[in-house]
Amino acid sequence: SVKSYENSQNSSDTNLNKRTKSIYTPLELQFIEMKKKYKDAVLCVECGYKYRFFGQDAEIAAKELNIYCHLDHNFMTASIPSHRLFIHVRRLVAKGHKVGVIKQMETAALKAAGENKSSLFSRKLTALYTKSTLIGEDIL
Structure with a gap:
């Protein structure tokens, strides 16, 4: 069965035991932390x-954007190509959703040359869009 990240939202970082960490992939754990915020x-x-949606966000994106959503490890997931981000963000916002864009803070080339090449990419929220903040053609 699909494990729900809502259950993990109720526990603090100190309550993430070894079993929980082994159930989720590093990317899923990163998503759970972002979703808490x-x-x-x-x-x-x-x-x-590409840009990926996870869990309930994937189901919303699949419905609103008419894209495929499937189970990958522990979450439902859907994805869009990075060059179409602006179009899909605009469509989600037009349907009344608040949309957060989380970008990688390092490139694959820099990561491969660095000392942390086997670790997870660092990511952070770079934009948060609503109907009142989505203005103009070149916002992303």
């Missing part, structure tokens, strides 16, 4: 040349 937003997470 931005519960009311649909989050787009940059993963290479």
Whole structure:
């Protein structure tokens, strides 16, 4: 069965035991932490040349954007190509959703040359859009 990240939202960081860490992938754990901070937003997470939605956000994106949603490890997931981000963010906002864009803070080339090449990419929320903040063609 699919494990729900809502259950993990009720526990603090100190309560994440070894079993929980082994159940979720590092990317899923990173998403869970971001979702705790931005519960009311649909989050787009940059993963290479695409943006991924996880869990309930993936189901919302699949419904609103008419894209495929499937189970991957512990979460439902959906993805869009990075060059179409602006179009899909605009569509989600037009449907009344608050959308958060989480970008990778390092490139694959820099990571490969660095000492932390086997660790997870660092990511952070770079934009949060609502109907009142989505203005103009070149916002992203």
